[in-house]
Amino acid sequence: MTAYDDLMTFQRDTEALGQVAGRLGWDQETMMPEGATPQRAEEHAAMANILHARRIDPRVGDWLAKAEPADDVAAANLRHIKRSFERTAKVPARLAAELARTTSLAHRTWAQSRADEDVASFLPILQKVVDLRKEEASAIAGNTDPYDALLDDYEPGATGDSIGAMFASLRPRLVALRSAILDRPAPAKLSGTFDDAAQLDLSTKLALAFGYDLNNGRIDKAVHPFSSGSGLDVRITTRTNAVDPFNCFYSTVHEVGHAAYEQGIDAAHLLTPVGAGVSMGVHESQSRIYENQLGRSRAFTGWLYGQMRDQFGDFGIADEDAFFATVNRVSDGFIRTEADEVQYNLHVLLRFDLERALMSGDLAVGDLESAWNDRFAADFGYSVDKPSNGVLQDVHWSEGLFGYFPTYTLGNVYAGCLNEAMRVAVPSLDDDLSRGDTSKATRWLRENVQQFGGLRPPVDTIAHATGNSPSEGPLLDYLEAKFSGIYQL
Amino acid sequence: MTAYDDLMTFQRDTEALGQVAGRLGWDQETMMPEGATPQRAEEHAAMANILHARRIDPRVGDWLAKAEPADDVAAANLRHIKRSFERTAKVPARLAAELARTTSLAHRTWAQSRADEDVASFLPILQKVVDLRKEEASAIAGNTDPYDALLDDYEPGATGDSIGAMFASLRPRLVALRSAILDRPAPAKLSGTFDDAAQLDLSTKLALAFGYDLNNGRIDKAVHPFSSGSGLDVRITTRTNAVDPFNCFYSTVHEVGHAAYEQGIDAAHLLTPVGAGVSMGVHESQSRIYENQLGRSRAFTGWLYGQMRDQFGDFGIADEDAFFATVNRVSDGFIRTEADEVQYNLHVLLRFDLERALMSGDLAVGDLESAWNDRFAADFGYSVDKPSNGVLQDVHWSEGLFGYFPTYTLGNVYAGCLNEAMRVAVPSLDDDLSRGDTSKATRWLRENVQQFGGLRPPVDTIAHATGNSPSEGPLLDYLEAKFSGIYQL
Numbered sequence: 001m002t003a004y005d006d007l008m009t010f011q012r013d014t015e016a017l018g019q020v021a022g023r024l025g026w027d028q029e030t031m032m033p034e035g036a037t038p039q040r041a042e043e044h045a046a047m048a049n050i051l052h053a054r055r056i057d058p059r060v061g062d063w064l065a066k067a068e069p070a071d072d073v074a075a076a077n078l079r080h081i082k083r084s085f086e087r088t089a090k091v092p093a094r095l096a097a098e099l100a101r102t103t104s105l106a107h108r109t110w111a112q113s114r115a116d117e118d119v120a121s122f123l124p125i126l127q128k129v130v131d132l133r134k135e136e137a138s139a140i141a142g143n144t145d146p147y148d149a150l151l152d153d154y155e156p157g158a159t160g161d162s163i164g165a166m167f168a169s170l171r172p173r174l175v176a177l178r179s180a181i182l183d184r185p186a187p188a189k190l191s192g193t194f195d196d197a198a199q200l201d202l203s204t205k206l207a208l209a210f211g212y213d214l215n216n217g218r219i220d221k222a223v224h225p226f227s228s229g230s231g232l233d234v235r236i237t238t239r240t241n242a243v244d245p246f247n248c249f250y251s252t253v254h255e256v257g258h259a260a261y262e263q264g265i266d267a268a269h270l271l272t273p274v275g276a277g278v279s280m281g282v283h284e285s286q287s288r289i290y291e292n293q294l295g296r297s298r299a300f301t302g303w304l305y306g307q308m309r310d311q312f313g314d315f316g317i318a319d320e321d322a323f324f325a326t327v328n329r330v331s332d333g334f335i336r337t338e339a340d341e342v343q344y345n346l347h348v349l350l351r352f353d354l355e356r357a358l359m360s361g362d363l364a365v366g367d368l369e370s371a372w373n374d375r376f377a378a379d380f381g382y383s384v385d386k387p388s389n390g391v392l393q394d395v396h397w398s399e400g401l402f403g404y405f406p407t408y409t410l411g412n413v414y415a416g417c418l419n420e421a422m423r424v425a426v427p428s429l430d431d432d433l434s435r436g437d438t439s440k441a442t443r444w445l446r447e448n449v450q451q452f453g454g455l456r457p458p459v460d461t462i463a464h465a466t467g468n469s470p471s472e473g474p475l476l477d478y479l480e481a482k483f484s485g486i487y488q489l
Numbered sequence: 490m491t492a493y494d495d496l497m498t499f500q501r502d503t504e505a506l507g508q509v510a511g512r513l514g515w516d517q518e519t520m521m522p523e524g525a526t527p528q529r530a531e532e533h534a535a536m537a538n539i540l541h542a543r544r545i546d547p548r549v550g551d552w553l554a555k556a557e558p559a560d561d562v563a564a565a566n567l568r569h570i571k572r573s574f575e576r577t578a579k580v581p582a583r584l585a586a587e588l589a590r591t592t593s594l595a596h597r598t599w600a601q602s603r604a605d606e607d608v609a610s611f612l613p614i615l616q617k618v619v620d621l622r623k624e625e626a627s628a629i630a631g632n633t634d635p636y637d638a639l640l641d642d643y644e645p646g647a648t649g650d651s652i653g654a655m656f657a658s659l660r661p662r663l664v665a666l667r668s669a670i671l672d673r674p675a676p677a678k679l680s681g682t683f684d685d686a687a688q689l690d691l692s693t694k695l696a697l698a699f700g701y702d703l704n705n706g707r708i709d710k711a712v713h714p715f716s717s718g719s720g721l722d723v724r725i726t727t728r729t730n731a732v733d734p735f736n737c738f739y740s741t742v743h744e745v746g747h748a749a750y751e752q753g754i755d756a757a758h759l760l761t762p763v764g765a766g767v768s769m770g771v772h773e774s775q776s777r778i779y780e781n782q783l784g785r786s787r788a789f790t791g792w793l794y795g796q797m798r799d800q801f802g803d804f805g806i807a808d809e810d811a812f813f814a815t816v817n818r819v820s821d822g823f824i825r826t827e828a829d830e831v832q833y834n835l836h837v838l839l840r841f842d843l844e845r846a847l848m849s850g851d852l853a854v855g856d857l858e859s860a861w862n863d864r865f866a867a868d869f870g871y872s873v874d875k876p877s878n879g880v881l882q883d884v885h886w887s888e889g890l891f892g893y894f895p896t897y898t899l900g901n902v903y904a905g906c907l908n909e910a911m912r913v914a915v916p917s918l919d920d921d922l923s924r925g926d927t928s929k930a931t932r933w934l935r936e937n938v939q940q941f942g943g944l945r946p947p948v949d950t951i952a953h954a955t956g957n958s959p960s961e962g963p964l965l966d967y968l969e970a971k972f973s974g975i976y977q978l
């Protein structure tokens with residue numbers, strides 16, 4: 001046994017325990033009886049303690065010092081383990097415990113403040129979360145930009161500057177596109193109500209159409225859809241809405257994209273660091289390309305229109321072209337999670353700029369609400385009406401997840417790049433999609449992105465698939481072309 | 490912090506991790522996609538490694554040496570932890586690993602041998618399991634009876650001799666009762682088929698009628714019904730059978746009995762050793778008294794008859810008296826798990842005597858099948874027709890579970906004792922049960938048995954509730970009275 005073998009034997013158990021901890025989370029959102037909550041908190045904490053102790057086990061340090069990678073895969077595994085070991089070891093136990101305690105409290109405070117529409121009651125604990133995350137960033141990365149240290153948890157290698165430059169290029173064209181679209185007449189909405197069981201039936205059909213493997217997964221309902229697990233057990237959830245079945249269908253397709261990434265990784269990497277998606281951004285690129293570039297395309301919505309007619313009869317949309325416009329309807333709104341392809345990224349850009357300024361100290365917590373409202377009015381052209389539609393709408397900051405938001409838009413940018421390359425590689429794609437056949441697209445994504453898991457850093461993962469460094473250009477070109485067509489701009 | 494406090498802080502996490510491991514098992518039987526099996530095996534193994542390491546953690550030994558119990562509860566917790574620590578520490582890691590490997594292989598071999606009706610192909614690996622379990626027993630208890638050492642895992646304090654004496658008293662009266670019953674005309678069977686969803690509806694109604702708390706539990710389907718979990722999250726499973734809805738209903742009530750024990754323990758004991766059922770036998774006493782002495786009583790079946798008429802209409806049974814006889818129908822059969830109240834214990838007594846003889850060396854593995862068949866013919870009056878109806882019918886021995894079988898009949902014996910005391914304490918019981926009201930009975934069981942969890946050893950747990958040392962007399966009296974009435978003996 002070499003040091004690498006010893007390390008990987010240990011790591012394999014750590015990965016298996018990580019899967020168990022993740023499964024507990026799935027259970028909590030889908031199956032767990034309400035009254036079990038306090039006990040589950042103790043179970044989660046016990047698993048977190050075990051995982052934390054393994055991540056900083058001194059033997060891991062010894063093995064890392066001695067291990068010689070035999071190939072690219074081994075080098076990637078060592079890189080991931082080293083990163084986790086060093087990051088975990090650098091954060092004092094006292095700080096980690098205080099962060100866990102404070103974010104748990106902040107989460108509850110946020111929920112109450114949001115219900116009360118009372119920003120002031122949330123700010124003191126948010127200030128504490130910001131201070132603790134800054135302290136953590138400083139422990140990890142010394143005097144470098146604290147935001148970069150936090151970003152690295154979600155998107156290894158990314159920096160605030162690199163993302164900031166990309167987002168600065170996105171913003172004006174998105175604002176202009178949004179404004180042009182909203183000057184045009186809005187497409188029709190769906191009319192009527194849609195049976196819950198029938199939505200779930202068609203949702204499962206969609207999951208299977210996008211290649212989701214039910215032999216290694218399952219679909220359940222959850223309040224907030226998510227995907228969970230890696231390797232041989234990757235589960236997704238969805239939800240239904242009586243008047244908006246698209247919420248169900250596109251939640252499903254989105255989660256299938258995440259699940260396809262995990263299910264698509266080479267089985268040789270099972271329960272190793274390389275055997276999981278490499279970053280939040282690349283993960284989101286898969287969910288978004290399934291959901292948007294494939295699922296909301298003219299060709300695929302043509303097929304979906306027929307499926308919905310079969311399932312639901314008449315719902316007030318005359319033909320495939322009108323249905324395509326309905327699926328891609330752009331309208332005013334305050335909420336990120338309900339936003340369309342065009343406006344979604346504007347919501348993210350706003351959060352990115354604000355959280356970066358919070359971390360650098362350029363923005364005080366006390367000025368956060370007015371900064372949010374000013375920026376929103378500038379980009380969207382109307383004012384936030386209440387905090388739950390503004391600065392209190394998302395859970396992330398209460399949980400200390402600074403650096404997480406930009407991965408949503410990074411995912412869209414990556415999806416734009418991948419779509420451009422995929423369209424060249426699969427010239428028959430629209431023909432296939434119009435028959436509900438995604439197989440050539442999903443195979444291309446599997447072969448060029450998914451199978452590699454964590455083998456390459458995020459940017460290299462996309463560059464390997466497309467032949468180019470990722471940039472915002474393809475996403476913008478795609479959005480402008482698509483929405484110019486729908487809205488006759 | 491005293492040594493006891495430190496120990497209990499550590500133990501609480503161990504108990505929480507034990508709950509997590511149990512939840513994985515629940516997931517595997519109810520929710521897990523088929524293709525996840527190999528990964529789940531690694532997850533189970535990783536959890537088992539963690540739990541094993543915690544059970545023999547040297548700090549536990551130090552704390553145990555220093556801890557002073559402040560009260561009965563602390564003394565009981567120390568007793569449980571010490572027992573687990575010493576038992577785990579005495580079995581060499583090499584032997585524990587070989588047992589795990591061999592029983593896993595034996596389980597697969599048994600399944601194939603049973604499918605092939607080929608006893609000979611199972612015997613070599615069974616011999617290995619027997620030898621390893623003897624070696625383990627000797628490591629735990631030195632030169633004392635190896636069977637007693639194994640029994641202690643399931644029923645602490647019980648010995649082969651004490652159980653043997655009790656079972657020797659049971660056997661002749663059970664054989665005589667069975668024989669007298671089968672000389673009489675058999676009651677009618679149910680006719681027709683019974684809708685799956687309607688069975689599950691009534692099954693849930695039964696669970697609630699017996700006090701099952703869905704705020705701290707849930708009901709799912711499984712091939713082999715079981716209950717799972719402790720404290721605030723105690724889940725049960727059931728199954729349906731188109732022509733035999735009793736299979737569903739009494740599986741549910743049985744598992745509700747197990748769950749009621751765990752749900753009924755004083756919340757102060759959450760995630761401590763005292764916070765779980767004390768033994769397999771006492772656990773089975775709860776499942777059996779719910780299922781049989783309450784659920785199959787004349788009074789309760791009268792109520793159930795009305796419920797079934799409402800749900801299913803006519804099913805060929807004329808009235809409540811006839812229905813009571815149908816529910817308690819005794820008929821020839823080979824299979825333990827399908828046996829009625831009278832014959833069930835004869836199946837267990839057979840296994841107890843054979844496995845005890847295997848462990849003592851009085852019976853050779855090569856002679857096991859003929860010993861089984863001879864004993865079966867002697868007690869049941871007809872011959873085993875094939876191994877899957879005889880020596881290969883149960884999974885237990887392939888998994889090395891020697892010492893487990895007798896706890897089924899111990900549970901029935903304890904249920905007999907508890908029923909005798911409960912009938913005295915709750916004189917209105919039949920009136921209540923005839924209205925489907927089990928609340929006074931379940932409250933009596935909660936107050937006198939369930940709330941205490943692992944506070945007292947098994948025999949003391951029953952004696953505390955009844956005022957007497959447990960004996961086989963009440964069970965035999967109950968069975969003879971009940972079945973003499975039904976069969977007019």
